[in-house]
Amino acid sequence: MNKQTLLNHRPTDELVALNAAHHIQPFANGAVTKTTGSRVITRADGVYMFDSEGHRILDGMAGLWCVNIGYGRNELADVAQRQMQQLPYYNTFFQTTHPPVVELATKIAELTPGDLNHVFFGNSGSDANDTNIRLVRHYWASKGKPTKQVIISRENAYHGSTVAATALGGMAHMHVQGAEGIAGLAHISQPYWWVGGGDMSPEDYGLKCAAELEAKINELGEDNVAAFIAEPVQGAGGVIVPPSTYWPEIQRICDAYDILLIADEVICGFGRTGNWFGSETYNIRPDIMTIAKGLSSGYMPISGSVVSDRIAEEFAQKGGDFFHGYTYSGHPVAAAVALENLRILEEEKIVEHAANLSPYFAEKWTSLGDHPLVGEVRISGLMSAMQLTPDSNSRAPFAQPGSIGKIFKDIAPENGVMLRAVKDSIACSPPLVITEAEVDELVAAAWKTLDQTQEKAKAEGLLTA
């Protein structure tokens, strides 16, 4: 442990108290922040982070699914410093631009599949999806089809936390906190076989869920539907890996009707599923892609909406002014850092590393399925989940849904690994640079945590078996 970093900040108890007094944390319970307090993370390197007490924790979530190249890459800091000295800020409104944003847009156009060749930049996945809502509606209006306004999304989808992105997402517990009543959105089922599949095979269930898209388009009328948006693999919803039948049928429906397909690649993009984009892994041909997180490996906030030639040409010819933009759209420092991140991903073949490691990762993660508390495992590239259950055969939920996942999540850092609970699913999404030995360490810590979770749940009467 580097003593210098410990000496650089206030003692932990002071930090925790001041944090509770002055910091409103996102997705956190204010009462718990005051009573239990928060863990203070002070530094990180590779796949490990360190808290203010010097505990070393393997970051099984790559931050929030974003630190794809791992921590501690000083090249990004150097680039940020140079860019700040040369041009710390200028905007990209009103026909001005700058070299970093031009280079980054060009690089993204090269990396993304098909004719996705044009990027509108934002600062977060949320605001990029807000952009997408306006983009697709403006597109259809420009095409002379102003009634095509509705965007179809999925239950339990996560598309961000702005008012519009919350409403676009499918999380009911978020909708009721100030995001109800946004017009022109509709939702269909998610392909979550474990919970919804009943007696059907996963393949049949995938088709059933996909068929809901066609039914919804017909119910609303094709002339009223602008787009369908989905994550290739739902991330924050619990790493819902779709049955193999799902995406081909969704793609067929999108092709058969005149609606745009938006792939929210905020998590899946930049190597997570073993290809540069989840759209490649699942054979999806989107008209628009949302990118963020892995675009900069989280080192700077930046996002983008990557759009196809067809959409960009319409905008260029008849769209007129697009009255939309953020002060920091294409921020030069964020753009320069993202570009350096992409250089590292490419030159160090980190996406190939993720693909090559994925069978090993899958084998180890699958072994967690032998634990009596685990019902199924779900894996795509280097992202995964395990579904906790009291009964694998009946796929029953726990008597108090979410209670066991929470116990697991709280114990895991004590065993040196950070994982995330989505109700009673445990999600994993490590930095893509993780090694076999680090995967072993992660899985061993997860197994130990499962044991302790089972013990604690029994002691608290939450497991009646």
Ligand SMILES: *Cc1c(COP(=O)(O)O)cnc(C)c1O
């Ligand atoms: C994280 C996430 C977002 C929101 O990104 P922010 O940068 O947190 O606003 C949107 N879509 C998906 C799929 C995400 O995982």
